[in-house]
Amino acid sequence: MRILIGIDDTDNLETEGTGHRVRVLCQRLMEAGLAQGRGITRHQLLVSPEIPYTSHNSSACLDAETVPERMDEIWAACRAFLLAESAPGSDAGLCLAAFEQAGPRVRAFGTRAKMEVLRKAEAQSLADAADIRLEGLTGTGGGIIGALAGVGLHAAGQDGRFLWMPGLREMTGERVSAGELAERTGIGAVLTLNGRALGPQEWIDLGAWPRPVLRAGQAVLLVEEDENGWHCLSKEIVKQLSE
Structure with missing residues (x-):
């Protein structure tokens, strides 16, 4: 239960x-x-x-x-x-x-x-x-x-x-695929701010502060793209969006 x-x-x-x-x-x-x-x-x-x-x-x-x-x-x-x-x-x-x-x-x-x-x-x-x-x-x-x-x-x-999910803090600093991230942590989706879902083969730099938000009953990691690829939103933006 x-x-x-x-x-x-x-x-x-x-x-x-x-x-x-x-x-x-x-x-x-x-x-x-x-x-x-x-x-x-x-x-x-x-x-x-x-x-x-x-x-x-x-x-x-x-x-x-x-x-x-x-x-x-x-x-x-x-x-x-x-x-x-x-x-x-x-x-x-x-x-x-x-x-x-x-x-x-x-x-x-x-x-x-x-x-x-x-x-x-x-x-x-x-x-x-x-x-x-x-x-x-x-x-x-x-x-x-x-x-x-x-x-x-x-x-x-x-x-x-989310302050904690199984295995997530241990992955800080890693670069992983969205599919591996879901498998290792239980994160339900990786999304951009405009709602685009990353596919399981797309890679994400988790950086120093990967913190999913709770949306639609699941853990959602929010990301953005720059010249180096996909990475988590900054701590400041995640805090603003989750309060």
Whole structure:
């Protein structure tokens, strides 16, 4: 079964961010044989004086495969990890849902979190109604808003960028064909900004920062062409397009 694990507000200004922690969490779950990671996305939420956040108010979502019998163990492992690893002063939130549980209302909540100041009570009520596990683990527990929003946005499939996919970081700096890239990482498409899909035999210079975006429910690597051939878009442009 496919599951989504959302986490938010696990850091402070002196520690590694939530993106780092969710990558470590993914590795721990895989090493324990509890789940197999498919990808991790970052989702930018509303920046407002009314919302406490560390630096950018972004949440993260781990997309993984497991079996129904492991859900209790996965929940326990995620809770234990965040309780041990969340930074002092953080307001960590954790969300665990089967992909099918993140329906229209949960997806709409994620979209609203990019535009509105939302409240913990609404997040908890929505999660309870959908039978989604959601808990604040440190501080005020305000991270439950971002954790649920990250799950909703990932499920909707049109927001954010990938912080991790299997094998992708190890390919940094390589020049590979689009077909090999898909085979080794699970990337669904390689596209130009005007929507042209590269064929499997076309070559791409991945450069120092290959980061697909989440579009139409799949990982999409955006590229452009110059005199040296196809290469990934710059970090600055990918950030603009994924926030």
